[in-house]
Amino acid sequence: MNLEDLKGIGTKTSKLLNKLNIFTLNDLIEYYPYRFNILERTNLVDNEEVVIDGIVESIPNVFYFNKRMNRMTLRINTNNKIINISIFNRAFLKPNIKVGNYITVIGKYDMKHNTITASDIKLFRLPNNPIIEPIYHVVKGITSNQLNKIILNNIELYNSEELIPDNLIDKYRLLNKKDSISVIHSPKDKNSLNRALNYLKYEEVFLFMLKINYLKNKRTDILGIKRNINKEDVDKFIDTLPFKLTIDQNKCIDNILNDLNSNNRMNRLLQGDVGSGKTICAVIALYINYLSGYQGVLMAPTEILSIQHYNNITKLFKDTNIKVEILTGKLKVSEKKEIYKKLLNKEIDILIGTHALFSNDVVYSNLGLVITDEQHRFGVNQRSSLKDKGINPDILYMSATPIPRTYAITLYGDMDISSIHTMPSGRKEVITLLKSEKELKDILDIMLQELKNKHQVYVVAPLIEDEEGTSDNENVIELKEKIDKAFGKYFKSGILHGKMSKEDKDSIMDKFKNNEINILISTTVIEVGVDVENATTIVIWDSYRFGLSQLHQLRGRVGRNNLQSYCVLVSNKETERLNILTTTNDGFKVSEEDFKLRGSGDLFGTRQSGDMQFKIANIKRDFNILLRAKEDTQQLLDSKLYVNSNLYKFIENSIDIS
Numbered sequence: 001m002n003l004e005d006l007k008g009i010g011t012k013t014s015k016l017l018n019k020l021n022i023f024t025l026n027d028l029i030e031y032y033p034y035r036f037n038i039l040e041r042t043n044l045v046d047n048e049e050v051v052i053d054g055i056v057e058s059i060p061n062v063f064y065f066n067k068r069m070n071r072m073t074l075r076i077n078t079n080n081k082i083i084n085i086s087i088f089n090r091a092f093l094k095p096n097i098k099v100g101n102y103i104t105v106i107g108k109y110d111m112k113h114n115t116i117t118a119s120d121i122k123l124f125r126l127p128n129n130p131i132i133e134p135i136y137h138v139v140k141g142i143t144s145n146q147l148n149k150i151i152l153n154n155i156e157l158y159n160s161e162e163l164i165p166d167n168l169i170d171k172y173r174l175l176n177k178k179d180s181i182s183v184i185h186s187p188k189d190k191n192s193l194n195r196a197l198n199y200l201k202y203e204e205v206f207l208f209m210l211k212i213n214y215l216k217n218k219r220t221d222i223l224g225i226k227r228n229i230n231k232e233d234v235d236k237f238i239d240t241l242p243f244k245l246t247i248d249q250n251k252c253i254d255n256i257l258n259d260l261n262s263n264n265r266m267n268r269l270l271q272g273d274v275g276s277g278k279t280i281c282a283v284i285a286l287y288i289n290y291l292s293g294y295q296g297v298l299m300a301p302t303e304i305l306s307i308q309h310y311n312n313i314t315k316l317f318k319d320t321n322i323k324v325e326i327l328t329g330k331l332k333v334s335e336k337k338e339i340y341k342k343l344l345n346k347e348i349d350i351l352i353g354t355h356a357l358f359s360n361d362v363v364y365s366n367l368g369l370v371i372t373d374e375q376h377r378f379g380v381n382q383r384s385s386l387k388d389k390g391i392n393p394d395i396l397y398m399s400a401t402p403i404p405r406t407y408a409i410t411l412y413g414d415m416d417i418s419s420i421h422t423m424p425s426g427r428k429e430v431i432t433l434l435k436s437e438k439e440l441k442d443i444l445d446i447m448l449q450e451l452k453n454k455h456q457v458y459v460v461a462p463l464i465e466d467e468e469g470t471s472d473n474e475n476v477i478e479l480k481e482k483i484d485k486a487f488g489k490y491f492k493s494g495i496l497h498g499k500m501s502k503e504d505k506d507s508i509m510d511k512f513k514n515n516e517i518n519i520l521i522s523t524t525v526i527e528v529g530v531d532v533e534n535a536t537t538i539v540i541w542d543s544y545r546f547g548l549s550q551l552h553q554l555r556g557r558v559g560r561n562n563l564q565s566y567c568v569l570v571s572n573k574e575t576e577r578l579n580i581l582t583t584t585n586d587g588f589k590v591s592e593e594d595f596k597l598r599g600s601g602d603l604f605g606t607r608q609s610g611d612m613q614f615k616i617a618n619i620k621r622d623f624n625i626l627l628r629a630k631e632d633t634q635q636l637l638d639s640k641l642y643v644n645s646n647l648y649k650f651i652e653n654s655i656d657i658s
């Protein structure tokens with residue numbers, strides 16, 4: 001059903017809803033509030049926020065400091081106790097506050113002066129049940145209240161499908177789905193709200209863990225490729241590298257060699273900060289796989305990254321006979337066909353590319369190893385369809401978004417994990433500075449200093465352009481104007497963002513790599529793996545819009561060689577949170593803090609990507625629910641009771657069953 005066919009939604013509202021990732025009726029109804037305002041009578045406690053109603057005893061008295069500033073005072077009688085009320089800048093309420101009427105006051109109580117300094121006054125008596133108001137994340141142009149009305153106007157059309165088995169509904173005394181959805185958008189009391197929240201959280205993590213456990217079961221059912229490669233043969237190649245491997249890199253390589261030599265299928269997550277040297281581990285894995293006679297692929301989320309990997313890897317393998325090719329969407333049809341042919345004839349040993357690597361036309365002769373870079377960028381579906389291209393290829397995922405161990409074990413319960421904690425030596429730590437927008441001069445000075453030293457600069461903004469001219473946030477288009485004003489005479493700038501064509505993107509990236517462009521102004525498309533060693537500074541506008549892990553990832557664009565690099569976070573808000581980044585460069589610590597502050601919501605940066613998005617559960621607060629769901633789903637899968645249920649359809653639709 002089209003959004004515009006729904007009650008109360010025209011073209012304008014529909015566009016606004018799209019911005020919230022709401023495109024269908026289901027998206028709308030499953031757009032949950034992120035918190036609730038609760039208005040409920042409290043006791044009068046000294047120095048605490050109280051909510052009290054009472055009868056107005058005195059005509060309000062208003063004192064005007066100036067035109068805008070005023071203070072109103074009055075007395076109310078609550079339970080035969082007279083209390084003074086004082087409230088700022090609400091003189092407009094005075095005509096509605098009548099002696100003898102009930103009002104409700106929200107504010108801080110000062111026992112000594114028997115006064116509530118109110119933040120709000122409502123012109124009604126508190127009902128016996130609390131008033132609960134759902135609050136939604138919104139964008140400019142629509143209020144939380146309006147969104148709630150739209151949802152309630154259309155909620156009857158929503159067809160809720162119950163996926164949780166009855167025995168689990170009983171076990172946890174959960175509401176059913178239909179009621180939970182209805183309660184969450186119009187809660188009447190705390191008890192039912194809690195039950196609705198419990199249901200929805202449980203459902204969310206249940207379905208998530210079901211997928212994970214399903215994949216895990218599937219893996220242990222399958223035997224992998226057994227190889228027989230000696231470490232000495234691998235060491236011969238390692239000796240040709242231009243640097244010595246770090247201890248952690250060596251450990252990871254040992255893990256990988258064990259996996260590849262074993263009977264079991266490898267399913268390993270290799271995590272480590274940007275620049276920690278994951279790629280070389282992947283390259284060595286590809287080398288081992290090559291020695292054992294199999295083809296390998298390395299898949300990257302973007303074309304830019306694939307090309308980078310291709311260039312790196314061909315360099316590292318230049319003294320070997322290994323045949324490396326690259327396959328991206330950009331190739332001509334004839335070029336693609338040539339690659340397909342070579343693949344089948346085993347004239348290619350290693351193929352690098354984007355998800356073009358697993359389009360239907362690609363057939364491998366004997367695929368033995370699949371490596372994906374920044375694995376969270378790929379959905380479960382894509383992953384398994386790639387897996388299914390080989391017989392039982394081994395799988396290695398690389399991620400620069402480190403996850404604290406406890407969470408990783410649960411969420412990546414179907415994988416083994418190797419971590420790189422230390423950076424290659426000789427690397428200087430990136431210096432991170434937090435600046436307010438007022439400190440523009442400092443920001444420009446840092447940029448200028450680096451530009452003068454012939455280094456390059458990234459500038460990141462949260463938006464591409466301000467279509468409606470309503471946003472306070474910086475956007476790429478306007479930033480370019482500002483920057484050209486400051487530096488245009490001497491330095492060249494360029495723009496990169498997701499809405500540009502591939503050709504334009506590549507051409508800009510090439511120019512930046514060749515230092516024909518000194519300043520690259522971009523959205524977060526540069527977040528993943530872009531590698532320009534001469535770039536030593538990254539300035540991130542409106543940093544508060546990003547999660548810590550995402551900022552950390554962006555920061556990883558600089559500090560990629562032994563030059564001193566800088567990361568400037570520009571923000572007028574949330575400075576305490578952002579400050580964490582000025583104190584540590586350790587991605588594991590950053591992600592730990594991110595977890596503490598926000599739960600998983602932002603772990604993988606942008607909200608539209610990743611398998612690990614929870615809408616309502618919070619991985620930290622609701623970790624116990626997750627653990628329970630982990631057990632429940634495993635039991636369910638073991639019992640095979642799901643095979644005839646809606647759940648089966650769910651699994652079938654969300655994962656390739658083959």
Ligand code: ADP
Nearest residue numbers: 243244245246273274275276277278279280424
């Ligand atoms: P990641 O993929 O983890 O972000 P890379 O593998 O791209 O990091 O490594 C970043 C840079 O560090 C590359 O230029 C790489 O050649 C270099 N590098 C990797 N390992 C080492 C090492 N042990 N010593 C020195 N430099 C290294």
Ligand code: MG
Nearest residue numbers: 278279373529
């Ligand atoms: Mg990498």
